[in-house]
Amino acid sequence: MKKIDILMAGVGGQGTILASNILAEVGLELGYDVKKSEVHGMAQRGGTVESHVRWGEKVYAPLVEQGQADYLLGFEMLEAARWPLYLKEGTVVLINRYRIPPPAVNLGKAKYPSEQEIESLLKGAGGRVIWIEGTGIAGELGNPAMVGVVLLGAVSNLLGGAEEVWMKVIQRLVPEKFLELNKKAFLAGRALIIS
Amino acid sequence: MKKLMTGNEAIAYGAYLNGVRVGAAYPGTPSTEIMDNFSGYPGVFAEWAPNEKVAMDVGIGAAYAGTRALVSMKHVGVNVAADSLFYAVYTGLKGGLVLVTADDPGMHSSQNEQDNRNYAKFAKLPMLEPADSEEAKQFVGIALEMSETFDTPVMLRTVTRLSHSSTSVEISEEAPPAAPPEPPLYERDAVKFVMVPANARRRHPVIEERIKKLAEYAENTPINRIEPGDDTIGIIAAGSVYQYAREVFPGATFLKLGMVYPLPAKLLQQFASRVKTVVVIEELDPFLEEQIRLMGIEARGKDIFPIIGEFSPALVRERSASAGLISTPAAARAEAAAAAAEAAELPIRPPILCPGCGHRGMFHVFRESGALVLGDIGCYTLGYAPPLSAMHTTGCMGAGIGVAHGIGKAGVKDRIIAVLGDSTFFHSGIHPLIDVLYNESTVTVVIADNSVTAMTGHQQHPGTGITLQKKTTKAVNLEQLVRSLGFEKVDICDPYDLDGLAKTLEDHLESGKPSVIIARRPCVLYAKEKRTAPQIDPELCVNCGTCLELGCSPLMQEEDYVTIDPILCNGCGLCVQVCPAEAIIAR
Numbered sequence: 128m129k130k131i132d133i134l135m136a137g138v139g140g141q142g143t144i145l146a147s148n149i150l151a152e153v154g155l156e157l158g159y160d161v162k163k164s165e166v167h168g169m170a171q172r173g174g175t176v177e178s179h180v181r182w183g184e185k186v187y188a189p190l191v192e193q194g195q196a197d198y199l200l201g202f203e204m205l206e207a208a209r210w211p212l213y214l215k216e217g218t219v220v221l222i223n224r225y226r227i228p229p230p231a232v233n234l235g236k237a238k239y240p241s242e243q244e245i246e247s248l249l250k251g252a253g254g255r256v257i258w259i260e261g262t263g264i265a266g267e268l269g270n271p272a273m274v275g276v277v278l279l280g281a282v283s284n285l286l287g288g289a290e291e292v293w294m295k296v297i298q299r300l301v302p303e304k305f306l307e308l309n310k311k312a313f314l315a316g317r318a319l320i321i322s
Numbered sequence: 323m324k325k326l327m328t329g330n331e332a333i334a335y336g337a338y339l340n341g342v343r344v345g346a347a348y349p350g351t352p353s354t355e356i357m358d359n360f361s362g363y364p365g366v367f368a369e370w371a372p373n374e375k376v377a378m379d380v381g382i383g384a385a386y387a388g389t390r391a392l393v394s395m396k397h398v399g400v401n402v403a404a405d406s407l408f409y410a411v412y413t414g415l416k417g418g419l420v421l422v423t424a425d426d427p428g429m430h431s432s433q434n435e436q437d438n439r440n441y442a443k444f445a446k447l448p449m450l451e452p453a454d455s456e457e458a459k460q461f462v463g464i465a466l467e468m469s470e471t472f473d474t475p476v477m478l479r480t481v482t483r484l485s486h487s488s489t490s491v492e493i494s495e496e497a498p499p500a501a502p503p504e505p506p507l508y509e510r511d512a513v514k515f516v517m518v519p520a521n522a523r524r525r526h527p528v529i530e531e532r533i534k535k536l537a538e539y540a541e542n543t544p545i546n547r548i549e550p551g552d553d554t555i556g557i558i559a560a561g562s563v564y565q566y567a568r569e570v571f572p573g574a575t576f577l578k579l580g581m582v583y584p585l586p587a588k589l590l591q592q593f594a595s596r597v598k599t600v601v602v603i604e605e606l607d608p609f610l611e612e613q614i615r616l617m618g619i620e621a622r623g624k625d626i627f628p629i630i631g632e633f634s635p636a637l638v639r640e641r642s643a644s645a646g647l648i649s650t651p652a653a654a655r656a657e658a659a660a661a662a663a664e665a666a667e668l669p670i671r672p673p674i675l676c677p678g679c680g681h682r683g684m685f686h687v688f689r690e691s692g693a694l695v696l697g698d699i700g701c702y703t704l705g706y707a708p709p710l711s712a713m714h715t716t717g718c719m720g721a722g723i724g725v726a727h728g729i730g731k732a733g734v735k736d737r738i739i740a741v742l743g744d745s746t747f748f749h750s751g752i753h754p755l756i757d758v759l760y761n762e763s764t765v766t767v768v769i770a771d772n773s774v775t776a777m778t779g780h781q782q783h784p785g786t787g788i789t790l791q792k793k794t795t796k797a798v799n800l801e802q803l804v805r806s807l808g809f810e811k812v813d814i815c816d817p818y819d820l821d822g823l824a825k826t827l828e829d830h831l832e833s834g835k836p837s838v839i840i841a842r843r844p845c846v847l848y849a850k851e852k853r854t855a856p857q858i859d860p861e862l863c864v865n866c867g868t869c870l871e872l873g874c875s876p877l878m879q880e881e882d883y884v885t886i887d888p889i890l891c892n893g894c895g896l897c898v899q900v901c902p903a904e905a906i907i908a909r
Contacts, residue, residue: 138671140890151326151488161326162454164487166430173875174673187568189487193636208668211659227890229671233870233879234709237669248666252659262889271889 128159130183131286132191134213137202137275138227139174145300146200146275147178152296154182157288164189173227175206198286199254200278202261203227208245211252220254221281223261223274257281257320264315270305273312280316290317327491329484332455333422334359335491336462337392341499342420343367344384346377348749349778350396351431352485353424357394358781361790365501370781370790373719373749374399378406378421385415385475386515388506390466394422397438398718402750404441407475411447412525413515414473417506418466425481427605428632433699433718435630437606442477442583446529448536449477449583450545451561455489457545461580464545472532472539479582481605483562483632537584545580548593555647556597558590558610558621562633567603569635570642585613594619601626601647605633675704677876678851678892680843681770683817686872686896687824688712688739693766693831696729698722698742698751701777701845702770705741709871713741720750726765727758737831741768744800745775745783752803758836759808766830767838769800770817772845780848804838811837818843820899846892853893854909855886862905869897869906 133150137143147163154161159182166177179191193212201207201222214220222245231237240248246256259281265273276297283293294310301309327335333356337345345368347357361368371377374395381393395403400423407421423441426432442449450465452458458480465476513521540546552573559567560579567576577593579585594600602611602623611623626645627633643650675682685705688695689712697703697713698721706713715725726740742751747769758765775781782788787797804812811833815823823841830837844851855876863883870877870884876891877884886897886906898906 139673140676148488155324155326155490160490162487162489163326164483166482166486173671173676175671187565188635189483189489189562189565190634192569192634192639205668205671208666209663211663214659227875227887228878229669230674230707230709230873230875231669233875233877234867235879237667240666240668244666248659248662251662266889 128184131159131181131198132196133180133182133198133200134191134196134210135178135180135200135202136206136210137176138206139176140272141176141202142272142275143176143178143202146279147180149276149279149296149300150180152300153288153293154180156292156296157182159183160186162186162189198282199249200282202274202278204242204245205229205239208240208248211248211254214249214252214254216253218252218254219282219285220249220256221259221278222256223278224258225262225274259316259319261316265312268312268315269308273309276309276312277316280313281319283313283317284320323493323495324490325493326488327455327459328355328486328488329452329455329458329480330355330486331359332458332491333394333462333478333480334363336459337420338363338366338498339459339494340390340463340466342390342392342466343502344381344389344391345369345393346371346380346391347394348372348374348377348399349775349781350374350399350424351778352426352480352482353394353396353399353422354778354781355485356422356424357790360392364498368790370775370783372784374403375406378403378410381419381421382406382410382415382475385417385419387508388416390418392420392422392462394424396432397423397425397436398432398434400438400441402719404445407441408445409517410475411445411529412517412522415469415475416509418469419475420462420465420469420478421475422478422480424485425479427481430482433716435606437609438477438479439582439609440607446533447474447477448472448581449479450580451479451582452484452580453561453564453578454484455487455491457580458484459491461545464543468539472536474532479561481562487562533584537586540581540584540586541588543581546586546589547578548589549576549578551575553597554599556593556600557603558593558600558614559603560610563603563605563638566633566635566638570639570648579610582610585610587617590614590617590619594621603627603638672707673704674707674873674875675701676847676892677874677890678846678853678894680772680817680841680846681705682710682872682874682894683820683896684741684768684770684823684841685710685712686900687817687820687827688741690824691737691739691827691831693739694729694734694736695739695741696722696726698746700743700746700770701772702741702743707873709873719746720754723751723754723758723765723767726767727754727761727763730763730765731761738765739768739831740765741770743776744769744771744773744785745781747800748784748798755804755838756807763836764834765836766827767836769838769840771800771840771842772848773842774845774848776845776848780845800840809836809838811835812840814840814842816843817841818894818896820896846894851892855888855891855893856895856898856906856908858884858886859905859907862903864903864905866902868900868902872896872900
């Protein structure tokens with residue numbers, strides 16, 4: 128059974144926690160030993176959020192080790208750019224094309240990196256970078272906060288697992304009134320990357 | 323059946339499975355979800371106490387009555403509860419009592435990095451430390467039995483990585499514990515439970531004898547175990563760090579400690595004699611290492627691994643390789659990646675107040691007032707950061723008012739504001755507020771009332787009128803409470819109304835009297851309010867940056883004007899009020 132290490136990086140309020148819960152539960156459904164760890168710091172909204180999900184035959188640490196990530200899901204461009212140390216040759220990097228400038232950028236005290244800079248940082252570390260219009264797609268469906276589910280849809284074909292398995296977990300974890308929209312968001316993401 | 327649970331969920335589940343009936347806590351990251359989860363099990367009583375000391379006393383009372391009890395708090399909460407913890411070690415209990423300390427190596431959300439294993443030695447009680455959620459569940463049961471067998475409270479230590487990591491837990495198919503048939507009888511035993519000096523002197527030798535017996539127990543408990551492997555290196559580890567070490571030393575011989583105090587001397591000697599080099603891997607203090615060395619065992623530890631900060635598999639690997647314990651693959655690519663990342667100088671993203679947060683308006687007004695602001699711990703601590711930059715001290719819960727009073731008494735001529743949140747006020751703000759009145763200072767105390775314990779994830783408190791178990795209850799009225807203490811100058815303001823708050827604050831600061839302002843605006847996330855974002859007219863915007871000084875994330879600097887991200891914006895209207903060009907239009 129292959130080990131799969133997944134990192135998620137975003138900004139508080141973007142739905143990284145729900146997405147990592149779904150990913151962990153799907154791993155269990157597929158028969159992996161699963162561990163998951165997240166740090167959401169002090170802020171309810173607006174701070175950096177990171178989440179580690181590990182699938183494997185037997186997983187010890189709940190943290191992905193530097194240079195070992197198989198996937199990086201960036202919910203926000205700058206947050207994605209922080210993880211080159213964790214990549215290796217061929218790490219699949221999905222970046223949601225969406226920027227939330229931190230305060231220093233808005234105050235003119237720091238520069239938000241360009242898409243090219245972010246891409247070359249992650250490519251330089253071995254990443255296979257794929258841009259996703261996650262917030263755009265989720266917004267068109269009616270709620271930009273579903274970006275995480277769009278990203279999961281996009282990565283689902285690469286990770287494996289039948290569509291029913293993913294849907295079953297989404298059904299279990301997403302509140303009833305948002306369920307149909309989230310299923311749509313997942314399928315929209317799933318259509319983006321075939322394999 | 324297996325289920326993914328966080329360490330905190332597993333502790334709550336373990337408490338329920340093992341018949342804990344009373345739980346008490348004060349919210350604090352990373353401990354909060356323990357009591358949150360426990361409160362949902364049938365047949366239990368669970369509460370948010372006003373602070374950790376009260377929670378501790380509630381747990382002790384329940385255990386005195388012969389009922390199993392769980393008390394949980396973050397590491398610094400144990401400082402608050404310590405007085406009670408120490409007497410409970412002397413008196414002992416009737417029912418099992420477990421105190422969970424949730425430590426925060428790396429200070430993800432804390433003011434210090436204290437290692438609460440030291441409390442076990444200091445207070446002379448046993449401490450267990452699980453390494454994953456399954457152990458967390460099981461160790462609660464072991465701790466309760468140990469508590470009853472040895473007549474002592476038992477501490478269970480978790481860390482952020484355990485509390486907030488999810489791993490598989492075996493779910494019991496057995497029926498949940500039955501309700502006790504009769505109310506417990508309280509057996510009166512003053513010699514044991516009244517700690518006057520004469521009785522306490524009788525108890526002290528009992529405590530010393532008990533800790534020796536616990537060390538004997540530690541020799542044979544299956545939660546301390548040798549995991550045989552290659553005998554070149556013998557690793558001693560506990561908790562989350564054990565998992566990191568397992569990643570790095572897959573084939574080594576391990577002594578996996580589930581009980582970190584007191585230590586099993588014979589088992590340690592036996593372990594040391596079978597391996598060539600003993601290496602202790604532990605986060606923070608050399609707590610195990612020092613004791614192990616005092617046993618005459620040669621061990622490596624803090625000469626290799628840092629005393630500061632949170633560990634990770636990568637850190638353990640890197641330090642072990644530097645010390646020659648393992649060989650490591652060339653990491654040229656990683657180094658190049660690190661160098662490139664550093665060269666890119668990515669802007670940091672510090673935590674900031676949420677869009678629509680009432681505290682933002684309050685700190686804007688504080689900054690404009692030029693007063694000295696002595697702060698406290700809560701979401702509002704973020705008001706210290708640029709661009710608001712309107713808080714000048716923060717130490718611990720409840721500290722701000724006393725510090726403000728002391729600065730005033732030292733003769734500092736600045737106008738002085740003490741600010742703290744509603745939940746923090748109930749936690750430890752009332753006593754220093756009494757001091758302000760009793761010892762006559764002119765501090766203006768601002769209670770930033772968002773009507774919930776927001777930072778830890780919206781827990782109830784004595785002012786909300788709702789209990790942890792969602793019962794309606796008497797809400798303590800802040801204004802009445804403050805007036806009843808004797809404060810004559812008390813006002814309630816809405817921090818969304820910048821002019822109104824500024825006028826009231828000016829009046830209070832110039833009054834020469836001790837006074838209280840309640841700046842009331844319910845937390846936007848809890849109230850789930852979403853107002854329409856205002857719009858900026860780029861023709862009118864003079865790009866002066868005044869609105870950006872609010873430090874509100876939806877306001878974004880474009881080339882020569884500012885925009886508002888409607889996804890992030892909560893429509894509080896502060897930017898509309900501060901814009902000197904009237905370019906921001908409310909909708």
